Amino acid sequence: MKKLFGTDGIRGVAGVAPLDGTTIYAIGLALAKTLGAATPTPRVLMGMDTRESSEWIAAALTAGLNTGGASVESAGVITTPAVAFLAREHGFAAGIVISASHNPWQDNGIKLFGPDGYKLPDATELAIEAEIFRQLETVGEAAAQAVAPEVNEADRAEYVRFLLAAVPGLSLDGRRVVVDCANGAASSVAPQLFADLGGEVVITHASPDGRNINEGCGALHADVVAAEVVRQKASMGITFDGDADRALFADEHGRVVNGDAVLLLAARDLQARGLLNNNTVVATTMSNMGLEAALKRSSIRMLRAPVGDKYVLEQMISTGAALGGEQSGHIIFAGRSTTGDGLLTALLVLDVVHRSGKTLAELVADLKVFPQVIVNVKVRERRPLESIPTVAAAILAAEQELAESGRVVIRYSGTEALARVMIEAESETAMRHHADAIAAAIRAELGV
Secondary structure, rough: OOOEEOOOEEEEOOOOOOOOHHHHHHHHHHHHHHOOOOOOOEEEEEEEEOOOOOOHHHHHHHHHHHHHEEEEEEEEOOOHHHHHHHHHHHHOOOOEEEEOOOOOEEEEEEEEEEOOOOOHHHHHHHHHHHHHHHHHHHOOOOOOOOOOEEEHHHHHHHHHHHHHOOOOOOOOOOOOEEOOOOHHHHHHHHHHHHOOOOOEEEOOOOHHHHOOOOOOHHHHHHHHHHHHHHOOOOEEEEEEEOOOOEEEEOOOOOOOOHHHHHHHHHHHHHOOOOOOHHHEEEEOOOOOOOHHHHHHHHHOEEEEEOOOHHHHHHHHHHHHOOOOEOOOOOOOEEOOOOOOOOHHHHHHHHHHHHHHHOOOHHHHHOOOOOOOEEEEEEEEEOOOOHHOOOHHHHHHHHHHHHHEEEEEEEOOOOOOOEEEEEEEEOHHHHHHHHHHHHHHHHHOOOOO
């Protein structure tokens, strides 16, 4: 079992192990040595989000990488999918993103991509972990002495050109669109991206100060952009998370449109153009039963992968699916991106709306969502939930009562010290009863 890597890299409180200077330096050393086994003097591309800790983490990582024999190029503040794209486009041995995505500003993280632009498989992360622990046995306290490399400003412009090439002919003329950058990485890209698409684009939360990333804005607070759509009398709202690898939307009525709805409209558009391989979409265990029903009405099969866009992608590759994603807004378009890309998703949704002549609300009007609740429980440790009698009993009671009329999904977060209790059911009363009962059982046994 991995000890450092979660579902999306290494993540924690900046300055506290495993994101203290010494461990970060060891991570850089370990990665350089792992890459160096296959490529002499490996080249690494690094990007970051807007947290105040990102600069010193970049410096510590660079020190370790350089000591281990790797060279580092910096793309500066840029989105996670941009690093994946640029790493593949320019033959880097790896891409590194310093970001904690949707987490609060005090946290940070390190995400790794291979030379193909894909997130590293679990087996590779395990091998890197083992090397990190070996390096920590000899690394000294003063090892991380370096500055972050000089930023290559051309990287951002190249990524914007790639995004625009994905939607030739897209025009926002006659539309007003609100774009919430979450005071994160999208702040450095979105204004340039939307500048030449016509229409009226209202950019919000694009003034990062190192501590306001995701604070009362962005994909964690999609209701904010929804309210702004109503206030601005706009036709659509788009909101990103801190590193812009996912996007959520708001329709012209100020209703939030999540990743499930995006999968529905994208799947139907691809199907109509003969581009939906095997009429199959890959979602996750968290996607609503309503999405499955709506896709079925269009003769589209929905497969479920574990939570995490890397696992969605793995199932897409194994089944040949052209589309996959998560309710949270990670959407992957095979052949266009190697990871979830919020900005690309935004452009492709705008393109569907533009070509269809319909509004966003009209495109997803028949998605009837089952009542769903997610309860997050802070935990002090991650014991197997099925081994705890009271928790197992509460889960079994929910599964037996809901049977065919609902779903029960209980899992640990891969990025935070949380147990997530998700219940979906036709009966909202039963849904909330069982969610509260399971959460209470977990809290009693494992709660902070």
